[in-house]
Amino acid sequence: MGRTISETLKSTTEIFWKKDIESPRVEAELLLGHILNLKRTELYLDSQRVLSSEQEERLKRLVEKRLKGKPLQYVIGETEFFGLKFKVDSRALIPRPETEILVSKVIEYFKKEKKESDHLKIIDIGTGAGNIAIALAYHLKNSFIYAIDISSEALSLAKENAEINKLEDRIEFLCGDLFASLEGKNLEQKIDAVVSNPPYVKKEEKDILPKEVRDFEPGVALFVKEGLYQKIIDQSVMFLKKGNGILVLETGFNQAQKVRKIIEAKTEFASTEIIKDLAGIERVVFAIKR
Ligand SMILES: C[S@@+](CC[C@H](N)C(=O)[O-])C[C@H]1O[C@@H](n2cnc3c(N)ncnc32)[C@H](O)[C@@H]1O
Known part of the structure; x- marks a missing residue:
């Protein structure tokens, strides 16, 4: 028995x-x-x-x-993010619950502005498993998302996840460095939101990462190259709509104030806000373009 x-x-x-x-x-x-x-x-x-x-x-x-030591989500091969199912494997970072804060903020903003049913155009830089892009497409019913990643492997997983969630017609997956793959698409000043959860761990912090993160999740998704936030902020200006385009960035521990300063140093942004996660850590920087 x-x-x-x-x-x-x-x-x-x-x-x-x-x-x-x-x-x-x-x-x-x-x-x-x-x-x-x-x-x-x-x-x-x-x-x-x-x-x-x-x-x-x-x-x-x-x-x-x-x-x-393999993370549980990779062992099982799936996880939940924002109430939706995602396939996960070593091609991309495991979606984290704290990233749901970024997604909530974007949805909440468009609801408050009564635009949640508009034909919103959104760019997701560093889409990974596609979790942010897919959750936004699911909740903002008429939106279209440009989901970009430098890793073709991550993109292949993101595409599978879009199919699992039946949203592949509303997301275009593009491979390239930051905004480079959008060249020639005529999207300048036409984007309602640029969102990103970029890699934000410094190389020298590698040893303090939990072993299961360090040994199993892709380095390109974890480790930041100097000046990455600055580049995302600078380049987003060209694409965001004047007057109400939003930039929403996830940040690592102790990084939000620095990122906010980079944004506030640019005259193109009217206001900024920092949102904390449930542990009280400043997690998301939100800015509206002038
Ligand atoms: C922290 S992961 C975030 C994944 C997913 N968006 C999430 O929130 O779970 C960062 C992603 O950015 C991608 N990436 C790193 N450098 C990039 C670059 N220069 N241009 C585009 N994507 C990049 C990585 O491949 C990785 O998938």
């Missing part, structure tokens, strides 16, 4: 706990839920169900991968 869901959860949690996995119970629930195709709460409603030997075998393989 095989083990029940309840017994399996208990022993998997113990294995993770002994190996110092940060949230052992939650990770055990997510892994088992993935294998059984059940939501976390459903595991408890069906706690006496017995696992088949095939399910036990799959769980064992996934637990082994996790114990080797």
Whole structure:
């Protein structure tokens, strides 16, 4: 007789706990839920169900991968962002919950301006798995997004995610450095929002990153090249609409004030705002073009 869901959860949690996995119970629930195709709460409603030997075998393989340090989302191969499903693998960064703040701010702004149903044009620089672009396209029903990345691998994953979420007709994926791939598209002064969650970890901070981030997520998505924010801000000016185009940038720990200063040094922007995440960290810089 095989083990029940309840017994399996208990022993998997113990294995993770002994190996110092940060949230052992939650990770055990997510892994088992993935294998059984059940939501976390459903595991408890069906706690006496017995696992088949095939399910036990799959769980064992996934637990082994996790114990080797592979992030849970890569082990499972998917994650949730802004209530939507995303495929994730080593081609792109795992979407982080704090990036949902940027997405909320953009949607909230266009709702407040009563423009959420307009034919908005949005540029997402460094789209990665496509999470920001796809979440915006989903919630701003008539928008069109130009999703750009320097990594063709990340873009191939982003395209798959657009198809999974049935939004491929409303997003154009472009490969290139910052805004370069938009040349000749006649988008100057026509963009309602430029959004970006660029790489923002300094190379010298590599050693303080958690091992599972440093060893498994793509370096091009993590490590910033000097002057990247300045370049995004400078080049965004050319594309944003006069009067109400918005620039919304995610920043790393202790970086928001510096980024705000770069924006405020430019006469093209009328106002700026900093939004904190749930941990009280300044996370997003928001600016409106004059
Ligand atoms: C921090 S990740 C963000 C991914 C995704 N937008 C998110 O929020 O989860 C940064 C992304 O920027 C891309 N990138 C880095 N340098 C770039 C550049 N010069 N031009 C365009 N994209 C770049 C990386 O390949 C990576 O996918």
